[in-house]
Amino acid sequence: MSTITIKAFAEQIGIEPERLVKQLGDAGVAGKSVEDSLRDEEKRQLLEFLRGGTAAASAAPAGRGKITLKKKTNSEIQQTTKTGMARTVQVQTKRRRTFVKREVLEQEEAERQEADRLRQQTEKAEAEQQRLAAEAEAEQARIAEEAKREEAEKAAEAERVAAEQAAAEAAQAAAKLASEKAAEAETEVAKVAEVEKVVEAKTQTVSKAEPSADEPKAATEPAKPSAAEPKKVAAEKPAPAKVEAPKEQPKPRREVAMPSIIRKASERKRVSPIIKQAEPKPVVAPVATENKAGKGKGKRKPFAGREELHVAGGRRRQKGGKRRPSNIKSSVSDQHAFERPVAPVVRDVQIGETISVSDLAAQMSIKAAEVVKALFKMGTMVTINHTLDQDTAMLVVEEMGHNPVESRQSDPEAFLSANLAVEVDESTYEPRCPVVTVMGHVDHGKTSLLDYIRKARVTDGEAGGITQHIGAYQVQTSNGQITFLDTPGHEAFGAMRARGAQATDLIILVVAADDGVKPQTIEAIKHAKSANVPIIVAINKMDKDSADPDRVKQELANQDVIPESWGGDVMMIPVSAHTGLGVEELLESVAVQSELLELKARPSGNASGLVVEARLDKGRGAVCTVLVQHGILKYGDIVLVGQETGRIRAMVDDAGNTIKEAGPSKPVEIQGMSGVPAAGDEMIVVDDERKAREAAEFRHHKDRESRLARQQAAKLENMFSQMGEGEVKNVNVLIKGDVQGSIEALSESLNKLSTDDVKVSVVHGMVGAINESDVNLAMASSAVIIGFNVRADAQARKLAEQEDVQIRYYSIIYEVIDDVKAAMEGLLDPEIREDVMGHVEVREVFKAPKIGTIAGCYVTEGVVKRNAHVRIVRDSVVIFEGTIDSLRRFKDDVSEVKMGTECGIGVVNYSDIKVGDQLEIFEKTEVKVTL
C-alpha cells in the first residue's frame, strides 16, 4: 500500500497543500495536516467527493483538466405562410463551450516539445548510424580491394617466378642440350676412334677386338652422366630448386645456363670458346661435321642454332639501336611485354637558351616530324636540324602538353665549361715555355731580329732553311724553348686584347738605337701597360755608329719605362740584328723573366688555345694558326673556335711538318673550320660535334646582342649619361689629329675638364689617320675616338662600324671641349649627327666653263646623293666641307649613284678638286639625346 504525504500529493496534482487539506476535510477525511500521509482509500474518498460534488465544476485534479459549459436558449420566429397566415416557430439554440486548464495545455506543449526533441534525437542517431554503416562499408570495400590487389600482385609475382623458372628451365634445357651434344660428340669420337682402331687392328692383323670395343665405352661413359644429370634435376626438383641447378653444372654448362632471354650477342661469343676449350680437342671437328650435316649451315658453334631462339630479343636490340631491355620480347616469356600507358605522359623538357628540333622531340619522346608539324601550326617553318630559341621551344612544348623547364643545363656555354671542368685542378699544371711578341716602330728592326733568331735557332737543322710562315714559331735556346708570335705586332696584339684574349706572356720592344722612341714605340708601351704584360727592351742597331743607347733609355724613361740600371724594373739589352750582338743575352733575359712569371699549363686533356691569325685559303678553306694554351690538341679533334666549328683535318707545325698532336705553348696551323675565325678568338676542343655547333650558333646570337649593347655604351653621350648613374667615373678619349700641336692642345684642355667625380683621360694621341689599331685600342679601353681634322681609313671605319666604336670628327678645338663639357654636365642635346653614306675617289677633273669644276669620280663605298653634304679629304686631312651641287651619270642628272659606278660631282663653291682626293658624302640629322 502506497502512502504519500499530503504535501507531496498536493505538489503532484499541482494545488496548494492547505487547499488539499481543506478539500480532504470536505470529503470526510478530517484531522489531517500538511505533513500527514495520505492513504489510497483516502485519496479515493476525496475523488468520489469531488466527482459527486458540483455538477458544473467537474474539474477533478486528476481528470481531463477541462470544463465544458452547456447553454440552451429558446426563441421564436414570426413567419408568414404562402397563404398569408402568420405563424410562430419555436427555436431552441444549444451552445457548448469547453475551457481547458492552462497547466494542461502547457503540459501538452511540453510533452509535444519533448516528443519532438526525442524524435529529432532519434533521427540524428539514425543518420549517424547510417553514416557509420556507410563508412564501415567503404572500409570493407577498401580492404577487399587491397586484398584483391595483393592477390593480383602475388599472382604477378608468382607469374614472374614462373617466368624465371621457365627461363631457368630453358637455360637448363640448353645446358642439357649442350651436354647431350657434347656426349653425342664424344660418342661420335669414340665411334670414330673405335672404327679407326678396328681399321688399325685389321691392318696390323693383330687380334685386339677386345680393347677397341671397351675404349669407346670408356669414352662415352664420362659424357653420359653430364647429359643425364641436368635432365634428372629438371625432372625431379620443383621449380625454385631448378634455378639453383645450373650451379651444380660443370663450368662450361653453367656458362650456357646463364644466358637468359636478354643475353647479349657478345656474351654468346664468349661462351663458345669456353665450350671448345672444355671439350677434348678432337671433338671439335666431328661436332662441326655433325652440325653441318644436321643443319646444313653454321658449321661454327655446336648450339648456335638453338641459342638464336633465346636471344631473339638481343638481336632485335642490336638492329634497332638503343632499345631498352624492357621492350625486348622473348619467345620464352611474354610477361615483360609492353604495357600501354593509361594516362598521357607529361614530361619535363629541359630547354636551354637554344635547342634543336630533334633534341626537343627526343625529350618529349615523339617524332621530330610531330614537332615540325606543331611549329608549322604555330606559324613557324623549321626543319629537324633547326635550332629554336628558348621562347619558341617553351611554347611548342606547352602546346604539345608537356612541361617546359627553363634550364641552363643545355646552355651550350655551360656545357662547354663542363667540358673544360677537368682543368680546374691547377696543382696538376706543368711549366710551359713563354710566348713572346715583338713590337716596335716601323723599320726599327723587328723582322730582322726575329729572322736572326729564327735562322740561328731553327733553320740550322732544316734542308734549305725553308720554314713555313704560320704567324708563330718556336725556337730552341740554351734556356729552353720560346714561342714567338710573328704577326704584325700591334694589330694582332690590339685585336686580341680587344677580344679580351691574352696570348703573350712577354713583349720584346725593339727600339732602334739610332732613332729612339717613336710614335709606334709609345703605342706598344701603352698596349703592354694596359694588358699588364712585362716588357724587355731590345735596343737594336747597336752596330751603327750613330747608335745612342743612353738617349733611347732617357726617352723610354720619359714614357715611364725605367731601365733596371737606373733603378727601374725593365731589362734593356743592346743588340744588333745584323751582327747578332746581344741576341743571346736577350733570349736569356726572356728566360729569366718568364721564370719569374711561373708560367704553367695543363699538360693533358682536351686542348684550349687562341687564334693567332686566320685566313681563307682558296684551296684549303679556312686556315688558322692557333696557339695551344692548355691540354693536347690532336688531329681529328672537334674544335669550337669563336663562332666557328670544325674537325681538324690537317695540322702542321711552324716547320711545315704534319703533326698529330700539339701541347701547350705550341703554335700550329689547322684546317677544317667552317669559317674564318678572328685573331684572338678562343679555341676549345669539345667532345660533341652537335653541341659545338649549338655553342657556335649561341655565340653568334650573343655576339649580336652584346654588340647592340655596346653600341649604346660606347657612345660619348651615353657614356656621360651613365656617368650620372654613378657607373662611369672614367671617360677615355683617343685623339688622332693632323698636327701634333692641336693634339697636345686638345689633350691638355680635355684633361683639365676632369673633376673629382669624373676623370677624362686621353688614352692615346697621335698624328695621322685613324687606323685599325686605333679602333682596337679604343675598343680595349672603351674609349671614344676623336678625329681632329683627320679621318678613319677604310679598314678602321669597317672595324669601328662592326664593333660599334664611336668616331667623332671635329675641326675646331673648342667644339670638342664644348661637347665633352656639355656631355659631362648632361647637356649633350640636341646633337647634329652625321651619317656617312658613301665614299668617293676623284679620278679625273674636268673644267666646264659654265658649270665650274666637275670631279670625275668612282663611288668606292655606299651611295652618293644629290644635295648631300660632302667633305673633301686630301692625304687623310679634311680640306673643305660643303654640299654637292650637281650629280651626273654620263649626261644625265641623277639623284643617286651607287657603289662601284662612276659619276660626275660638282661641289658648291669649290673648284680646287684634285685627282686622288677622297670625298666623304654624309647626311646631317638632328638627334635629341636623351639622358
Ligand SMILES: Nc1nc2c(ncn2[C@@H]2O[C@H](COP(=O)(O)OP(=O)(O)OP(=O)(O)O)[C@@H](O)[C@H]2O)c(=O)[nH]1
Ligand atoms: N745596321 C743595322 N741595320 C738593321 C738592324 N736591324 C735591322 N736593320 C735594318 O733596318 C731596316 C728595317 O728592318 P726591319 O727588320 O725590316 O724592320 P721592321 O721593324 O721589321 O720593319 P717593319 O716590318 O716595316 O715594321 C732594314 O733595312 C734592316 O736591314 C741592325 O741591327 N743593324
